[in-house]
Amino acid sequence: MSKSININLLEENLLTWYDRNQRALPWRAVPGYSPNPYHVWLSEIMLQQTTVATVKDYFSRFVTRWPVIEDLAKATLDEVFHNWQGLGYYSRARNLHKCAQTLVRDYKGLLPHEAPVLQALPGIGPYTAAAIAAIAYDQPMVPVDGNVVRVFSRLFALETPLPALKNEVQILAKEMVPSHRSGDFAQGLMDLGATVCRPRNPLCEICPLQKECKGHHKGVAAQLPRPAVKSIKPRRYGIAFWVENDEGEILLEKRPDKGLLAGLIGLPTTIWQDTPWNLESDALFVSAPKGVDTWAHLPGMVRHTFTHFHLELRIAKGHSNIPKKGLWSSFDNLKSHAFPTVMKKVIRAVMETSLSYPPK
Ligand code: SF4
Structure with a gap:
C-alpha cells in the first residue's frame, strides 16, 4: 500500500520540517548532540499513559535525584514510588527500578542497542524498545504510538477502526523505515502528530506531508482514525x-x-x-x-x-x-x-x- 506514496519525498519533507520545528523537551538531545539513552528510556516509560506537560517535572526530578542509571538502581523501591506519586500505573515505576538493577547487573549500566534485547528487559514492550532503539541509537525502525497511528491512518486514508488499525499501521511502519536519521524521523512523526496532525482539527494547510496525504485529499482526515466501538467498563x-x-x-x-x-x-x-x-x-x-x-x-x-x-x-x-x-x-x-x-x-x-x- 505504501508504494502509492512517495516515501522518499515524505521522509525528506518530514525531516526538513523536524529540523525547523522540533519541540524542545528536557529528555531530547539538542541538535548536534547525541541523545542520552537513559533519558530516552525514562521519558518513554513516563510518557506511557501520561502527557508531555505532566512528565516534564517528573522527568527533571528523577534525573536530578538519580543522574545515571546506577543511581536509580541503588534507590529503594519506596523512594522510586515516592517520586512517582501522581503519575499512576505504579507497575511502571516498579519495572523501571527493576530494569535499572538488571542493566547495572547484566549490561554495565548501559541500555542495549537492539530492540529484541531491550524488549526482554522489565517494563519494556515492543513500542518502548523500538522507540529507544530508534531515538537513542538510530536503529532503523519506526516506533508506533498513538500519534503515529493517527498520522498514518490519515496519510494512507485507512478506514479500519481502532484497535485493529494499529496492526495495519505496524505493517506499514515496517515498510516506512527511513534510509537515515531514524531517531529524527520517529520524533518528527511524534511532533507532527502532537502539533500539526492533531486529534481534532488537523492543520493540513501547514503540514509538510500534505502533498502525499490521502486522507487530506479525500477530505476525511479529521474523521480518522475511526474510533473503537466503546465497551462499558464494569x-x-x-x-x-x-x-x-x-x-x-x-x-x-x-x-x-x-x-x-x-x-x-x-x-x-x-x-x-x-x-x-x-x-x-x-x-x-x-x-x-x-x-x-x-x-x-x-x-x-x-x-x-x-x-x-x-x-x-x-x-x-x-x-x-x-x-x-x-x-x-x-x-x-x-x-x-x-x-x-x-x-x-x-x-x-x-x-x-x-x-x-x-x-x-
Ligand atoms: S495533511 Fe493533514 S491529515 Fe495529512 S498528515 Fe498532514 S495534518 Fe495530518
Whole structure:
C-alpha cells in the first residue's frame, strides 16, 4: 500500500520540517548532540499513559535525584514510588527500578542497542524498545504510538477502526523505515502528530506531508482514525477500613506483591467485588481488621477509575483496642507514604467528614 506514496519525498519533507520545528523537551538531545539513552528510556516509560506537560517535572526530578542509571538502581523501591506519586500505573515505576538493577547487573549500566534485547528487559514492550532503539541509537525502525497511528491512518486514508488499525499501521511502519536519521524521523512523526496532525482539527494547510496525504485529499482526515466501538467498563465495590488506636495512629497495610497496586501502601480494604456490599452483613467484617468492636460507616463514597473498571469505595471507621501489631502511621506521617491516588482520595474523604481525625 505504501508504494502509492512517495516515501522518499515524505521522509525528506518530514525531516526538513523536524529540523525547523522540533519541540524542545528536557529528555531530547539538542541538535548536534547525541541523545542520552537513559533519558530516552525514562521519558518513554513516563510518557506511557501520561502527557508531555505532566512528565516534564517528573522527568527533571528523577534525573536530578538519580543522574545515571546506577543511581536509580541503588534507590529503594519506596523512594522510586515516592517520586512517582501522581503519575499512576505504579507497575511502571516498579519495572523501571527493576530494569535499572538488571542493566547495572547484566549490561554495565548501559541500555542495549537492539530492540529484541531491550524488549526482554522489565517494563519494556515492543513500542518502548523500538522507540529507544530508534531515538537513542538510530536503529532503523519506526516506533508506533498513538500519534503515529493517527498520522498514518490519515496519510494512507485507512478506514479500519481502532484497535485493529494499529496492526495495519505496524505493517506499514515496517515498510516506512527511513534510509537515515531514524531517531529524527520517529520524533518528527511524534511532533507532527502532537502539533500539526492533531486529534481534532488537523492543520493540513501547514503540514509538510500534505502533498502525499490521502486522507487530506479525500477530505476525511479529521474523521480518522475511526474510533473503537466503546465497551462499558464494569463497576466494582469495596470497603476501606480506617482504624485508629489510642495513640491516634492509623492502620495501614502493604498490598500483595502481585495484582493491582502491587506492593503499595494503603488502608486495609475488603476485596473489590461486582456487587455493592451489604453494610450490615457479617461477610463484610470477615475481611475487616481485628480488634474493632464497633464500625461507623462514613457517609458518601470514594470513586476511582482504573484502566479496566470503575471502583466505588465506602469507608468504615473504627477504634482498635488490641495491642499494636502491623503497620501503623501517625496522622502527620501519612504524607511520607507513597499512596496510590485511590488511597489519597480515601484519606481526603475521611478528613472531610464530621467523623474525621483527630480521634476523640
Ligand atoms: S495533511 Fe493533514 S491529515 Fe495529512 S498528515 Fe498532514 S495534518 Fe495530518
